[in-house]
Amino acid sequence: MLPFDFASPYLIYIVYNVLFSSTVFLFFRKREVIRKHEGRLLFLAGVVLAYTQVVRYVVPLAQGELELPLYVSRLSALSLLAYAFLRKEKMHGWLFFWCSVGIWAVLVPAGPIDALGRHDETYFIDHYFMALAPFFLLLAKDHHPTKKEAFQATWALALIFFAIPFLSRLFAWDYFLFSAETIF
Numbered sequence: 001m002l003p004f005d006f007a008s009p010y011l012i013y014i015v016y017n018v019l020f021s022s023t024v025f026l027f028f029r030k031r032e033v034i035r036k037h038e039g040r041l042l043f044l045a046g047v048v049l050a051y052t053q054v055v056r057y058v059v060p061l062a063q064g065e066l067e068l069p070l071y072v073s074r075l076s077a078l079s080l081l082a083y084a085f086l087r088k089e090k091m092h093g094w095l096f097f098w099c100s101v102g103i104w105a106v107l108v109p110a111g112p113i114d115a116l117g118r119h120d121e122t123y124f125i126d127h128y129f130m131a132l133a134p135f136f137l138l139l140a141k142d143h144h145p146t147k148k149e150a151f152q153a154t155w156a157l158a159l160i161f162f163a164i165p166f167l168s169r170l171f172a173w174d175y176f177l178f179s180a181e182t183i184f
Contacts, residue, residue, distance in 0.1 A: 009116035013109065016124060020106045020131055027135045034140045041136075045129050046084030049077060052122040068173075070164060072101050072157065077126040080133055089141075093149030096137050098157075102130025 027034055034041065056074075060067050069075055076098040083091045105127040109116055137143040167173060 009113050012116050013113050016106060016128070020128060023132060024135050027132070027139050031139050034136070038136075038140050042084045042087065046081060048125055049081040049084060049129060052125050053078065053081060056122050070160065070167075070173075072098065072160070073105060073126060073130060075160075076101060076130050076133075080129060092137055092141060092143040093145060094153060094156075096134050096143060096145050097150060097153035099130040099133035102127045102133070106131045 057067055057069070069078055079091065079095055080099060083095055109119070
């Protein structure tokens with residue numbers, strides 16, 4: 001994994017946001033081009049997201065470390081990767097709401113901007129594609145989110161947030177900083 005500590009975190013933040021904003025602008029401006037080439041775009045996104053998952057999970061597993069994707073953004077990235085290759089319409093609602101968290105990670109990164117250097121390329125790639133996914137679904141796939149989809153996504157999120165502290169204690173994990181020493 002490549003840490004982004006080679007430039008000023010503020011420069012990285014500006015470039016990242018300009019790239020994201022420009023892509024969203026192009027989605028609106030070139031809607032028909034996006035629709036025409038959606039298969040190629042999804043394949044490209046899938047290949048790049050596959051790289052991030054291999055770097056994040058397969059390489060550490062080969063080194064004897066186990067990392068589980070119990071963060072919302074990591075589950076969203078895995079879901080988006082699956083969608084890029086499977087292209088199941090049933091996934092649209094889930095992806096729309098869960099990938100929307102990527103927008104906040106682009107606009108308001110985890111922690112202060114000074115800390116952006118601690119993130120690696122997988123963080124930036126995953127959140128970039130996640131943040132674009134809702135716009136892609138709205139503009140290219142004409143997806144209209146429903147209340148039912150919102151409730152399903154919310155309940156899944158609540159289940160994860162309520163289960164993590166107990167699983168953290170049981171398996172001595174430290175997800176969301178819920179280590180066994182800090183939660184009970």
